[in-house]
Amino acid sequence: MDVQNREWWKDFFTGPAARALRQFASPEQTRAEADFLTEALRLEAGDPVLDVPCGDGRLSLELAARGYSATGIDFSAELLGHAREAADRLALPAEWERREMRDLPWRQRFAGAFCFGNSFGYLDEAGNAEFLRAVRRTLRPGGRFVLETGYCAESVFPAFTPRQWFGWGDDLMLSDGRFDPSSSTLETKYTFIQDGESVRRRAFVRVYTFRELAALVSAAGFTVSTASASLAGEPFRLGSTRLYLLAEAA
Secondary structure, rough: OHHHOOOOOOOOOOOHHHHOOOOOOOOOHHHHHHHHHHOOOOOOOOEEEEEOOOOOOOOHHHHOOOOOOOEEEOOOOOHHHHHHHHHHOOOOOEHHHHHOOOOOOOOOOOEEEOOOOOOOOOOHHHHHHHHHHHHHEEEEEEEEEEEEOOHHHHHOOOOOOOOEEEOOOOOOEEEEEEOOOOOEEEEEEEEEEEEEEEEEEEEEEEEHHHHHHHHHHOOOEEEEEEEEEOOOOOOOOOOOEEEEEEEOOO
């Protein structure tokens, strides 16, 4: 990928894409994911936890409501605006910072961290590794990290469907994917149809096999603990639609 394509995320999550992203998770899903994170990260009352990237802050808000000290990081000013509005409305003390996901200046501050929402693999090879090292530096000794993704090769390829339609109310989204084996990159062209108008965007995600991803996480200074395919802890295997990789700061 060229530099422009590698930085597609800088202006992708605005307007119709941001609006679509905010429709993906139901309140029930958010609560279930927060239950999972609380247990997987072994959070105790008041523990500081890092959500990167946080999007509109749905998980940070839920964790803050449960008494944890949540910090949400995202590059999208629009999504962070929704997060701040919700936190103010609900009187929740979550912190929000607009940063690129590798720009994490804290050292051993957090008890736990997580990357949810298919948000890993947006950068180039060096950038993805740098992100994991940055997360590792923010964690206290023994701190835990959960990486959730549906872009693991074992998830993507068994049921790969290039063209798919999605809908929420009157909004529609068409995704048209193409995999480049020379770079292990999935390019997806999105068409968002909202309020009678259509907007097109492109996204590029590096697809790793589970083995490659586990090695990358380990190289960043983590010990991989478990790999599950669901919030219920089902084992990850070929054809699993999601991966929840739990690692501990070595």
